[in-house]
Amino acid sequence: METIKVQNVAVSDLPWIIQHDPSKCTLCGSCVAGCTFNAIKPVVIRQSVTISEGVQPNPVQKNEVRTVIKQVASLTDFCRGCGMCERVCPNDAIKPVLNPTPRKDLLSRDAGPIKRGGRTNLNAMHTLDKIVVGRISQMTDPSLDANRHTFDIRAPFGRVLDSKEIPVKVVDGKLKLTKKVPPVRWIYPLIFSDMSIGALSTRAWEAIALATAYLNEKCGLPIRMASGEGGMPVNLLKSDYLKYFFIQIASGHFGWNRIIKAMPYMKTDPAGVLIKIGQGAKPGDGGLLPAAKVAEHVQAIRGVPRATLSSPPNHQGLYSIEESVQKMHLSLNAAFGFRVPVAIKCAASATSVAVYNNLLRDPYKICGGFFLDGIMGGTGAANEISLDHTGHPIVSKIRDCYMAAVAQGKAGQIPLYGGGGIGLTGNAAADAFKLICLGANGVFCGRILIQLLGCIGSENGRCNSCNTGKCPVGIASQDPRLVKRLDVDRGAQKIVDYVLAFDQELKKLMAPIGNSSLPVGRSDALVATDKAIADQLGIQYAC
């Protein structure tokens, strides 16, 4: 008997097992052609079959050579469970099934730490689902009518002054500003988060940008989109639509050469500048764009050769919060003549309150927004150990920051935006509303946008292969053949429809508590069904 090679990888070691039914398969080859991961291949096998061909049953057993679809047993070309084979099969002959006992993660560190995209597959937290809007106007005061009342759903973006510091004098019974005040924009409380051209395909980025413009121009919703690190198309920088975008600067400073060169030709100011310090999915790590995705156009926008682009974990030359304020915030404010709010995005951390306190107390009043990204945030590529074992939940951290500002009488002076898992269970409006009641001014989301475009990734290990450049739906890939799978217009439409529903759903939550403007900090509107959560957040416990 041949010795079994126990060290060889077997299909049963892999996270997904392909189930193929040869009796339904017509051998059209679509599944093999459609699998971007080369996880399946046609093979010829010798098989014992029993057939009966006559009018009367006359079973005959014989051995036949047949072509079947077989899963590849490989730690690199393994099935990600994306299900493209199932989608493309005309006969439902093939599908991936989750393997309950995989060994792949254990075995696949031969080439160093495991890298992947997606978000944490451990510690998936659904804190917001344990909170409900429990303060419903019932006789005490009339609830509003979500369909008939008008709602003022806007959030500040920019540095808000203490009321005593508003520079006004009374002229003929009217207040007049005597000095320039920091720029504050009132935007929609849902921000399309920073996913770069590079992490995303040009088509995916374009679809989100298209939805942004449509929501602004046709629907009257001042949605803002953050560019992500790596710059933006020069034509967009020079267009009127720039006013809907936050330009991001991250530790790699990718794309800023082009941005600076475009500045003399900008027709309008950008909506804001977002300094990315950290990311919830991989705090302490810089951006990571694998060489496989650094296509020619990405090289052009970023001004780099084809190579894996690793942004440093922090901004070089910044050693403290004070330096960040004095160097980066001031210089980026100055770059646009102090007309454009400059905000900062950090990974939620045990130190977030300290950072927020410092920004609140900064004498220049220069920070226009504090974006906190929680552990449930997504990423295009990261070390799995960072994804699964670093980070900080967002809900209590937003609350902590807000209450720190409250304790200093500075609530609302630096708008708080929370992200990382908004819409995790599908309803971003509920998540946003609850986070706003806990003290956020608004939320930002990224993952849900690409899910609307067609991303099939999930927290229990489905796909999560944004890092490979082989995205089966053409969202996180620069391969032109894959990118063509994404219909830009349909994708944009899907996002627009979702946001319009989001707007309606937000009103459905604001109406019962009687608020026509966003209930920032109205934690009395919430009850928690988990005592520990109630205690931590300082809201009522109900059971």
Place this chain on the structure above:
Amino acid sequence: MCRIGSIKSTTPVSPSKALALMLPQQEGYDNSGFAMVMQDLYGIFAPYKDKPLLSLACTKEGARMVEEYMDSLGFAQLSSWTPVPDKKPGLDIVPMPFYIFRCYDYPAHYDKFEDQEALLLDTRLALRKMLTEAGEGYVYSFWPDVLTLKEIGDPHDIATYFRLWDDNGALMAKNIIVQCRQNTNYAIVRYAAHPFFLQGYTLCANGENTFTTKNSQLQKSLNRGYIGFESDSQNFLYTLHYVHHELKWPLNYYKHVITPLPFTEMEKREDKDVLLSIRESLAHLEINGPNTIIAGLPDGRMMTCCDSKKLRPIVIGRDDNMVCMSSDVVGLNYIMPDRNVALDIYPGERETIVVNNNLEVERWRQ
């Protein structure tokens, strides 16, 4: 919903007039109390219009503590009125043993108005703290030319107890703000009855408690006097005080703070930069609940305005000698039956109505 009312008159009126305004409206409330702030006093306090008047209800021990404390600060007692109650059986009232309405002269060296108003606030806060901790009483106002009475029970019986129906001329005022309910959404405490008073400003509001978190998260940090949360009215008073007294903004900006214009409307305004700055900085003072406000100002003017959805009513009626505000028009019909009802004003959700001391009614568009 509380019914609220006010009278501003060219000739002093007695509290019975205010009761007459409110009692016809009692179908809409529960007759659980009575609260009234009188300003621009006549009757027995007429000679002391520039001297601070302390209004409190307390036990015998409370009275002793107050006297001792006021002495220690150097306040000199000038005049005092102690009601002689009609204790006939069957009255629906939960009285305190003592009601003190006492005028003082300032201690030495308090000549400047700024010093005086700080002293009066600090003294009232200290008395309140002292009486609350000891469980010996309640102090409502301490201010020149202002008297406050609050009590639990049926307003009609409360008036009988204090002999307010007698119209004996002891308590008279040109400005009265009044409300006839003590029941609240929370525990029944005397402090919870509006109107509330702070440094010359009086305010009552009907509506519901939607403001509690805003009070705790921002408002109370704005001024040492913005204590407690017994009612939303209290918070709207603090907002009025903050905008007009602390920030010294013109009165019309109060409306911009409590019910900011929608952004779409603000965008069309010439003064949008100022309005946006106000909305940004004072977002936590915005009223989102159903509320109508009646307020009195230190200079004697009276004002009213509503929430931005106009979810609570108010009507203003007038004749040559009097301007009255009332939640329900039945109150006006009872005390001003001969007025020209065509001149009644039902203010819009973007209006502020201000009645000056000549009884001229101004309608300010936000």
